[in-house]
Amino acid sequence: MTVHSGPPPRSVPVPAPVAELAGDRPVTPVWRNEAGGLTFQLGQDETRTFVKWAPAGSGLGFDAEAARLGWAARYTTVPRVLDAGADADGAWLVTAGLPGESAVAPRWLADPATAVRAIGVGLRALHDRLPVDDCPFSWSVADRLAEAGVDPADRPELADAPPVDRLVVCHGDPCSPNTLIHPDGSFSAHVDLDCLGVADRWADLAVATWSLEWNYGPGWDALLLDAYGVAADPERTAFYRRVWEST
Ligand SMILES: Nc1ncnc2c1ncn2[C@@H]1O[C@H](COP(=O)(O)OP(=O)(O)OP(=O)(O)O)[C@@H](O)[C@H]1O
Ligand SMILES: [Mg+2]
Incomplete structure (x- = not known):
């Protein structure tokens, strides 16, 4: 089922x-x-x-x-x-147990602006803190496609990865429920890290913004990107959403 x-x-x-x-x-x-x-x-x-x-x-x-x-x-x-x-x-x-509640707990579904800001700040903190050079895990497009059994030769729309903007250690499942938020609305921590690995930061950002729509409705992307501290990148966002959908 x-x-x-x-x-x-x-x-x-x-x-x-x-x-x-x-x-x-x-x-x-x-x-x-x-x-x-x-x-x-x-x-x-x-x-x-x-x-x-x-x-x-x-x-x-x-x-x-x-x-x-x-x-x-x-x-x-x-x-x-x-x-x-x-x-x-x-x-x-x-x-x-870590402090705080999931960003999709009822209190945060009722206050998306606070939740979205915490998600953006939290993702930036993760990307800033985890050292790429020391990370033994990959979340590259090639590795993800291989693990999912997807041959990029059959999928030209997945073969044209844009050049890397910034290589970071990505969360790997940056959907809203995986961010915990303190009662005062500030970021607490992330959970659900089984796909954590090195990749372009847009692999996370594309899905973190997409997930806002599923959880809070349309129109929250700009607030997340602002809290993270980056300008929108429609091309990388579209590419990494295609990869997410295919894996
Ligand atoms: N150590 C923890 N401290 C606080 N909350 C936690 C902890 N571990 C899990 N949770 C809560 O449980 C929920 C589910 O955990 P998690 O996201 O790891 O499960 P999952 O089944 O892998 O999720 P998904 O549906 O994203 O695959 C989280 O959203 C969070 O609210
Ligand atoms: Mg989860």
Whole structure:
């Protein structure tokens, strides 16, 4: 069954290992992704932890994410990995809770201007802090297409990458829900870093702006780019949206 990503029903079944990890702490389902993966919050307040769980056979796993979180934690605030495991039914990754709420929490859907500004500031901070020279992960167009089994020879519209504007360590999934925002509206941190890698910053910016439309409606791009500190680049934006769609 294909499901769209978003908050899951509160009645979603809790996988056994998640219940075991929770012990006597309350378990709150917070997210369901398109592949049927679930995220649960265990406990509350500043001691809360998060468990991402992926059903066996979904093609999802957490090795790539754990490796990237371990590397990025040396330079910026990302979820700290506490535990990981797998059984016949699925795999899981446990991280320490970071402050703030997702940029698509109800309070931020009701205040898009604040959320969009925090997303732009947050993306700029990530790009400024993570060192390209030390990064062992790639998110290049060639690597993404190869991983998705897309032959650029068959897709001329994906073969004409514009020259790199600025090489940075990209988030890799810069959609709005992956930015956490403090209660005062300032940027807190990013989550969901399993595709983090070196690429042109427009690979992130093209999708971060596109995602605003899906979450808050049209018309927010300029505010994100202003908060990030860059002028619009329609050509690179169009190219990297085509790559996103194809991978
Ligand atoms: N360590 C953490 N601290 C705070 N919130 C977290 C943490 N980990 C996950 N979350 C919350 O859970 C949500 C889902 O996590 P995440 O984005 O990593 O899951 P996903 O299934 O990979 O998402 P996607 O649908 O983008 O693939 C996040 O949007 C965030 O609100
Ligand atoms: Mg996510």
